[in-house]
Amino acid sequence: MKKIIAMLLALLMLVSLMTACGAKKEDAPAADAPAADAPAEAPAEDILDTDLGSAPVSPEAEDAPEASTARTDLVLATTVPMDGCDPHFNTSTANGTAINLVYETLVLVDQQVNVTPLLCEKYDILEEGLVYEYKLKQGVKFHNGEEMKASDVVYSFTRAQQAPGMYANVALIESIEAVDEYTVRIKLIQPYAPFYHLVGNVAIVSEKAATEAGDAFATEPCGTGAFTISEWTAEKISFTRFEDYHGETPKLETITVSTVSDAATALMAFEAGDLDYIGVPNSDVERLTNTGLYNMVMVASNNTTYITFNNQVAPFDDVRVRQAIAYAINKEEILLGACEGYGYIAETIGNPDYTLGLPDVEDVVTYEQNLETAKQLLAEAGYADGLDLGKMMVMAGSDEFSLTAEIMKSQLEAVGITFEVQLTEPSSFVADAITGNYGIAIMGITLGIDMAEHEMAYVTAGIDQLNLPRFSNERVDELFGLAMVETDQAKRDEYYAEVVNIVAEQAAIVPLSYSVSVIAADPALIFDPILPVRTWYWAAE
Amino acid sequence: MNNTAKKQSQFREFWRIFFQNKPAVVGLVIVILLMLMVVFAEQIVPEKLAFEQHITKAARMQPPSKEHIFGTDHLGRDLFARVIHGGRYSLTVGFIPTIVAMLGGMLLGACAAYFGGAVENLIMRICDVFACIPGTLLTLSFAAVLGAGMDNMMVAITITAIPGCTRFVRSIILNIVEQDYMEAARMCGSSSFRIMTRHVLPNAMGPLIMSTVSSIAGMIMMGAGLSFLGMGVQPPNPEWGYMLSESRDYMYRAPHLFIIPGIFIMVSILAFNLTGDGLRDALDPKLRR
DSSP, X not given: OHHHHHHHHHHHHHHHTOOTTSTTTTSOOOOSSOOSSHHHHSOOEEEOOOTTSSOOOOTTTSOOOOXXXXXXXXXXXXXXXXXXXXXXXXXXXXXXHHHHHHOOBSEEEOTTXXXXXXXXXXXXXXXXXTEEEXXXXXXXXXXXXXXXXXXXXXXXXXXXXXXGGXXXXXXXXXXXXXXXXXXXXXXXXXXXXXXXXXXXXXXXXXXXXXXXXXXXXXXXXXXXXXXXXXEEOSSEEEEEEOTTOSSOOOSOOEEEEEEOOOHHHHHHHHHTTSOXXXXXXXXXXXXXXXXXXXXXXXXXXXXXXXXXXXXXXXXXXXXXXXXXXXXXXXXXXXXXXXXXXOEEEOSSSSOGGGSBTOOOGGGSOOOOOOHHHHHHHHHHTTOTTOEEXXXXXXXTTOHHHHHHHHHHHHHHHTTTEEEEEEEEOHHHHHHHHHHTOOSEEEEEEOXXXXXXXXXXXXXXXXXXXXXXXXXXXXXXXXXXXXXXXXXXXXXXXXXXXXXXXXXXXXXXXXXXXEEEEEEEEOTTEEOOTTSOGGGXXXXXX | OHHHHHHHHHHHHHHHHHHHOHHHHHHHHHHHHHHHHHHTHHHHSOGGGGXXXXXXXXXXXXXXXXXXXXXXXXXXXXXXHHXXXXXXXXXXXXXXXXXXXXXXXXXHHHHHHHHOHHHHHHHHHHHHHHHHSOHHHHHHHHHHHHOSSHHHHHHHHHHXXXXXXXXXXXXXXXXXHTSHHHHHHHHTTOOHXXXXXXXXXXXXXXXXXXXXXXXXXXXXXXXXXXHHTTSSSOTTSOOHHHHHHHHXXXXXXXXXXXXXXXXXXXXXXXXXHHHHHHHHHHHOGGGOO
């Protein structure tokens, strides 16, 4: 029961802030080390192209100007107020910005799953993948002035083991011990290949501060990050540079995240110059680009919009019905109509560019729109005279999802399939999706950056958890087991490719698009959405 | 015979005053045109055009042109067809709840006014309770409880409107009951039923019709508002209020998407209001000189 609640919480966090095409990404960027709730907060964003607006600027492009005239403050906005800054017991994706500024992890993981040491000097994988040994960086100061020691790392991982949202990252840890003041050894229950980067999801907190603060730790955070929280009100959170930061001193001195609950209001504030950086709703991208006043950057992500069927209930338990729906759909039209074309056609859950182990789109079984095939499949399934799917569950609060439903309605009517849209609030949507209390639904999800983290979304054991389509296939279960202990990535890729193709052949789900969010920023702000906010700076005027 | 002549002249007098009122006549003409538009919608433009999507860059959000008089919307559907067929939803929401609420109000109001005492107390106190809650909020709550959808929305609007109608009907009837001819009717020994049907209702009819016509405008507005909020007519059905809601995101790029349905809502509400005002003026004896 506890586990189910844990999964529910984790999933709620996953889906609650996701919309089909990233329209809600107006929230301040979650670009630093993925400290919050593991998979959702993975730094799944990358610059795709920057030719949207004025000349693109990137940190590498020019030398950091040593100018006294450059601004040192940054003002961002979030549509959901931040209500805590606890990296382990986090319940809201919105808190990611604060967590990522205040806390750091042992290693930094980028979108290509490259792991670089951050709080450690180096790490070694011993005993054939069973033991991980981390040599900590010396002289790293917490915000309370204490030095980070091995005991803090042990405490942090032990604390994470009690947090439901951290489950996927620490589930396979058997023991963790401090060998000496600056060495930590983590022993796993069994070899688990993805562990080397999952470590990057566990933030290191100060043991002293955490035990002293107790329940108040969420509002009195103490990490090793480059920024500390200086002011926290309902309207805004202010961050101030941490002068004893162990890494390169950030050029920004203060970062303010103000709460603007309405996306349209936030956009107006941005255009009025009150905000420096904002995620732009798709429908406004063209207009903002045309003003030529802003630096527009497109950021792709792992977030996937897809149709999920409850594979256990009629008529969706018939593979022909699922395939017919897949054949009846035109993904290009949905992408253009619902997302203004900002996104990519998806064939898998998770963008292959940002997910370790996912085969490229060309290597996956796909369904090109073909109404004749769809009709034929329906006829074979016994629905030649039409089929009423009943209610289509659509998450409320996102125009993209409801537009997708509206377009799909018209596309499916062409093959005689009808349905009724049922807008559902996010919390009940997630509960219904997990317990299988639905037939067909449109939703968006961001899974981890490694296929290994997707396991629960596909295997039989994941039913009533992340396996929302309630898909069960013996071979898929077996493949995940094989991949889990395999350390050769090429072999793992093969296993995962087979999984993805089985799922695609069975049309257990119909992936629609990978979302892309468009960011507008003050042209003087030199930033890279995939890099931590602390590395951003202003050009001299 | 004499009686019939009197009635006819009264009727003629009524229309004479009405037709002197230019805005009212304009309003009536627009109302008639709107009704014709709704009745002959299929002949003006086939309904399927209102639902046919053409999702390509070129076909979406076209400005008004020869092929598409009002342009196309964000899913490439013909806006003219959507507006014309959308009128059916808007006017239905205007008429049906008004009429049902008026009938309900007449029944309850007449009972309250005629019987008085405990019956009046019970009915009027319930109405008072309803009157304490802002109308829009009340409708929204009912719509939320009943669930989204055109039928449920009409039920919600009707329930909210009944208390107001009841109070209105009661006040009119109380007024009539005090008239001398009522006294006369009673002295002649007429039965309650006869007094009700022959004396009270005919005299109350004028103000009732006037109020009905005027409140249609409010109902259309309420329906559009609820649909805008997603509580009313469900997509892809082209109700005017819902069309406003779905064009919100494209305000800057394709202003015609919300201007056109907006104009239709505005004009129809104005027309019903003008007609209602004209009827009121024509019915008011003080203006008959």
